[in-house]
Amino acid sequence: MPVHTTSLELATRGNSEITDITQEVAEELANSPIQTGLLTVFVPGSTGGVITLECEPGLVRDLEEAFERWAPSSKTYHHDRAWADGNGHSHVRASLVGPSLSVPFKDRCMTLGTWQQLAFVDFDTRPRKRVLILQLVGE
């Protein structure tokens, strides 16, 4: 069976919160009918992104500060003038970081490095229920 598509549900707090999803994705992979191939995590939405990082508290803060430098939350955005939902910076950050990340796997294990975790970043400005798409293509 060459394609297997599932989803992952998350409760997030927003404001560029970084959620480590490595364990949840690894468990889906361990139980999948596909042994070797390419795994894609995809965010169906325009205020979230997927990254890899060494997921320790110091770096998490560094990334939150970097997102703030790249698209300051204090700036006035044209998006907010039209929609007044105050999350223009969330959209800009999400489009920069990207909604999609693909990781090769072998024997139902991702080829991540030892200090490399897979994480979802919720750039929106409020708590949300998120559903990520997880798709395996392979054999």
Next chain:
Amino acid sequence: MPVHTTSLELATRGNSEITDITQEVAEELANSPIQTGLLTVFVPGSTGGVITLECEPGLVRDLEEAFERWAPSSKTYHHDRAWADGNGHSHVRASLVGPSLSVPFKDRCMTLGTWQQLAFVDFDTRPRKRVLILQLVGE
């Protein structure tokens, strides 16, 4: 048939113009021999990128301003000293944003969010004819 490769032709104006390609890609997908799998849009060139965004005029302006902050067009680039084509900032932006985006699909529909569109960004400084690669891998 597990792989299907086509292309998409666009006439663009450049200067970080954002072109919504969701409809064109969805039509290619609707007519493809593959029902479920992974769709990749790839830019064969070094001055274009692929993103997702909520494609409304306010956010489009916000993103154009963000690209200008990240790699100002007014700056002097080493690339321009060598080639004198004045698009050093175009190359830097394109390498940051990336030429490739992969989206899972099911029943010939991309798993995009409701307010999430797929777009090509032409960072070059002049109108161009662009050919994007569209590839489906699946079953």
Next chain:
Amino acid sequence: MPVHTTSLELATRGNSEITDITQEVAEELANSPIQTGLLTVFVPGSTGGVITLECEPGLVRDLEEAFERWAPSSKTYHHDRAWADGNGHSHVRASLVGPSLSVPFKDRCMTLGTWQQLAFVDFDTRPRKRVLILQLVGE
């Protein structure tokens, strides 16, 4: 055979050094059992990234300067306070650029543009031996 996974070894110097890997990847592809499909280069580690660029010396310098603007090496990072390895900026840059890049291929040739090369960026602060994952999915 729909999946083929190999690796690519590189000796890198770090400090955002950009290494053109187009030729090595093209050779692996030319000898692969898969003719058409999607090629993914993945960095198993949290201080490296994969990009495409017009790989000429001027643009290489422009990108190194852009990385320095986006996450200055002179800044103090929370990551460094905890681990004292002085590579906080390396981690931030790597998470921004991303560890994964997927390129469609046909007849064992990548669909790259004429002036578009595939490159590994080593953001770490010291010379390293790197092993990149190269995976082909297709037919």
